[in-house]
Amino acid sequence: MNKELLELLNSINEQKETVRNLVEEGKLDEAKDAKAELEKMQNKFDLLKDILDPEGDGKVKEPVNVEPVNEPKDAVADFANAARRGFKNAAGDPMVEGTPADGGYTVPEDIQTRINTYREAKASLITLVDVERVTTNKGQRTFKKRAQQTGFSKVAEGGKIGAGSTPQFERISYEIEKYAGYFPVTSELLADSDANITNVLIQWIGDESRVTRNKMILGVLDTKDKTAIASVDDIKKALNVTLGQAFKPTSSIITNDDGLQWLDTLKDADGDYLLQPNPVKPLEMRLCAGATSVPVFVVPNADLPTATNKVPMIIGDLKEAVKFFDRNQMSILSSNIASIGELNAYEMDLTLFRAIEREDCVMKDEQAFVYGQVTLGE
Template sequence: MNKELRELLGKINAKKAEVKNLVNENKVEEAKAAKEELVNLQAKFDVLYDLEEEEEEEFNNKIETGEVIEVTNKSNDIVKQFADAARQGFRIQNSMSSGSEADGGYVVPQDIQTKINKYKEAKKSLKDLVDVEKVTVPKGQRTFKKRAQQTGFTKVGEGGKIGAKNTPQFERLSFEIEKYAGYFPVTNELLKDSDQSIVNTLVEWIGDESRVTSNKLILEEINAKFTPVVLAGLDDIKKALNVTLGQAFKPTSKIVTNDDGLQYLDTLKDDKGNYLLQPTPQDPMQLRLCAGATTIPVEIYPNTDMPTVENKIPFVIGDFKEAVKFFDRELTTIKQSDVAVIGELNAFEEDLTLFRAIEREDVVVKDNKALVNGYITVTP
């Protein structure tokens, strides 16, 4: 590790300690600013560290193949050509330029990396919010006691007859596992010739496909079973919590919205000009909406996972673990084959490796009283 990297590492450790101290002192805004500096320092360290590794690996490869000697000879030729041109007062018939490969472009190195870099993305799974149960059979039922308004005992005089009361009633929640799958063809040349881990990259891609699938299934079930409700603003959000959800679910409820919803909530102020969206003291990265007697956690999902449709920002409010149940029969399984045939695609004949991913699951509404499927309409 070179001197610059060691100095950066020292700054990173010092900045981490600073962030922790600011949080302990309840200086939330200063802690968030310090954390941004920490993220930038870490990003700079990662870039420089990768460059150092690549330079070392490239130099070692050139030594092993003898390419270093060849480059040195080319460099001597370039120096000789430059000297000859200088002797002629730089008046030469065939001008050299890096724009033309034949005129010099071949000797200008190109910065081409085969390392697979990644764009920064926000990814979250709605599966983390709901009630997930692993099952070993393709279909089944769960028994629940029905809700009923009880009226209490009736007053009975001495010697009077005692009347009958209603007994508990029950209902069942059914599930039926469905299969979701896809396949991914990769040429065997790519698998053999690439110096990068194509398989690991593909497996990571498949894992993200699984996350997108579960998000889609959960949102589809919510939109199908919970009637969308217009929320005109903050007062409607509070009514959804206080009245619609009530004391059974309000203490365990949260607001789930997207980036557009975050922007909306982040502009709400009280009559003194104080913002209503605030960080949780114990965890500055966790947000909560504080409005009068109402304090509720807020979960933000990217617009790509939870989109705004026709200027309707989703504001799903409630206890997700009580509202939605995710039955997981089989986690994502991946198989590969170089002899399989899928339709007109013949892996053996075309020298391919086919990767097949399968998962089996079902999403059902567990309690239709535990969630308010709301939205706020905004002007574009």
């Protein structure tokens, strides 16, 4: 078939989808106008087919989607269109949690990637801990307990061999809980471009998720007893002795803006600053003091506040310290008639979007880090 006819078939298909969407949104007048435009396009197809495709039968056939081979799916447009439809399926029923095949809605893969990038730009702690994706609401993980083994006992010829110690085990449990929030969107925004509506929604969802996860991780870390840090020697002791060779090679320092200021003023005997850029990764900072060289990760004061002049100085390997269980099913629902507090979606011409995600965060190994505190003024 002629290329021009193929393009027209695609346009007819797109127009049909437009009519269908308008009907689902209750915009019947606009749907009638779109239907009239669809009929014009089909008439144009009839006329051109007789001229450009004389070998055909001259009849208008049901248009079919003709997509270029290997053309990537536009997930941004899909996400924006789903938002405009209120995340409802083709039958008009509200989408529920789960995969699209089950009638649900999940954020498209490349949109999810953009959210992850946004979290990193906002100093997300999720990249520092051990994340495991799970498919059940609760479960357990088994770990072998630490024990100082004593080795074999000396046995005389013909003597009895004594029993040796055997490994002992323990479990950590998780139980997924639900975290959610809502976001009012104006009808004007829903009518705007795909890029605008997508950027607004994914930035909101991504940042709310980032803050939620940061609070969960910091809440687990805060259960550890605090250790006073007054000098670089205290940091070296935490790394060399408290954490030891099991964790020192993979440890880092996690602090806030106040902690960065304190670290950035430390000097050696020659007056040289101890905080230096990593020569391999110039944007990464490292505290270098003698044989000690440890990366520094800074979290804004807004996310990791200084409480009563106590600056957090978390030292260790958080991937060994904290385990984050991610149910990995974000569901998004919407309503244009709901009321929440002073917000009345119907009266104010809004659509209220509700995002829900499920996860849990637990202590994996409290020996993998030291929760240090620097007292300002000392």
